[in-house]
Amino acid sequence: MSRTDAILARLMALHPKLIDLELSRTERLLEAMGRPQDRLPPVIHVAGTNGKGSTIAYLRAMLEAAGKRVHVYTSPHLVAFRERIRLGGTLVSNRRLNQVLEECEAANKGAPITFFEITTVAALTLFARHPADVLLLETGMGGRFDTTNVVERPLGTIITPISHDHTQFLGETLAEIASAKSGILKRGAPAVFARQPDEAMAVLERDARALGIAPFVAGQDFDGHAQRGRLVYQDDTQLLDLPLPALVGEHQIENATLAVAAVRHFGLDLPESAIAAGLREVVWPARLMSLRHGALIDSIDPGAELWLDGGHNAAGATALAAALADMARARPAPLVLVSGMMASKDAAAFFAAFRDLAPPVFTVPIPGESGALDAKTLAGHVAANGLSAHTARSVRAALRSASQAHPGARLVICGSLYLAGAVLAQNRTPPT
Missing domain, CATH: 3.90.190.20 (Mur ligase, C-terminal domain)
Structure with a gap:
């Protein structure tokens, strides 16, 4: 067993439940670690049921094509735990990962905390310590009580398509699930919504209005489609003629379009050449x-x-x-x-x-x-x-x-x- 595996095994034993959606344990440990959530680069927070990872992969590829330093947090990993944490464009090293995990373990002092909670605090600590232009932050499951939902002023939020999943934790209906996901919305932060079932969209738009947010909505404010071997993106101010995304499937047209919309709506000011390069060069393993x-x-x-x-x-x-x-x-x-x-x-x-x-x-x-x-x-x-x-x-x-x-x-x-x-x-x- 590697040192990383041994540390992760100890952390897994700190709470009897693998999933326990609430924020008090996370907030307690963040305080002990010096509130790293207050020192993060500008955050794009992403929730939804499907397409979160792909949308983040497009955003990362576009930002890096423009020369930006990008931190990324996603889950779960496929082969190695360190896949979850990317610092300024590269996967976190085992040395840095082990060090911060042990710091969090010591600061936690054996108190109950879930595996996802303590490892997320470790990731936020790393992101706070290393400069970057943007942090792409994926929720673990829900939104409102998700461990990642400790960022008070994100640059922007994205809600990808919502469907039935994790119903034992988020609710049986699409309205209940959408209410959980909409918890990442923050007053003053622009929001971009993918196409949604009517039941889910009604909840998302209601919750956005309550926060004074006018969401940028797929099919209403922007759209994209494949045409003659190209991706044609259009919003209320511009039409872009872009390459098709490197990831396979019609659903990837939707994910890519969502990422382009976020780039534009969040004011990231990327040249069209960087957006195009990101679509061509994107990599996201195990998605067809x-x-x-x-x-x-x-x-x-x-x-x-x-x-x-x-x-x-x-x-x-x-x-x-x-x-x-x-x-x-x-x-x-x-x-x-x-x-x-x-x-x-x-x-x-x-x-x-x-x-x-x-x-x-x-x-x-x-x-x-x-x-x-x-x-x-x-x-x-x-x-x-x-x-x-x-x-x-x-x-x-x-x-x-x-x-x-x-x-x-x-x-x-x-x-x-x-x-x-x-x-x-x-x-x-x-x-x-």
Whole structure:
């Protein structure tokens, strides 16, 4: 076990619950650490159900293309914990990470605190100590009582698409979930909203009005669409002709458009060339990611394609299914899914999105995750949606069987970010 892993294991034991949404423990530790939240670079705070990470990836790429120093905080990580914290453009070093984690551990003095809370305080401490032009801050789950919601005066806030997820913590209805997400809105800070279901948008707009905010809303104040191999962005003052984003899928047009709107609405004053470069150069692992090299490639037929996607709820599955349908129209190939999912997710709703594509599905366990569904139980959800279900003991075994049964297939590993992380580790894909 590495020193980092040992520290993280100790921090994991400080609270009996993995998730406990309230801010008093975070605020107590922030006080002990000298209130780093008051010394942060200008913050763009991002909440929502889907697309948070991709939107942040676009913003980071655009800002860095303009020569800006950018801090980034995202979660969860895929392979290594340090992926969550990016200081001025590079992943935090193990030395700096270990040092600040141990500082927070000492300052906490053994008091109850969740893993996400203490590690977020550690990240904020690092961000306060290292100069940057912008901090891109992703919420962990909700918004109002999310550990990241300690920034009183953000540069701006973004709400990405809201859908049903984490209902046991945020509420059963879209209105309840939207109310949790809208908690990041702050008086005096401009806000940008993605397209939302009507029920969610009504809550977001109500809460914005209560704070005196006139939100910049997709489909009303700005829009973007693919046209003749380009991304055409338009708002009330300008039309931009931009390259299509490097990330694959129609949903990435929406995420990219949201990032462009934020750049413009928050007054970041980036040249169009930097916005274009960011769209071309963006990287965000496990979002319909093509795996062309690595240890797992040896398990598949030479004529097959291997893709990886971390979407894990119904909305993510719908976006993935739409992207795969587009890919099939462009280059037909047999489609096969390899899937593992956490028990906390709605597996039946996830696989319902693939009914029209009717792919065979090989279900697998997620290595090292006690909260994952076993392959047999997950296969039952697959079969309940009328899809052909097969179980396998591992991703490698599933890929081997699928490749033998369906030569030249488009093999897509999906269903969980935890599974995606395990796959990247098995494939020996380094953190980016």
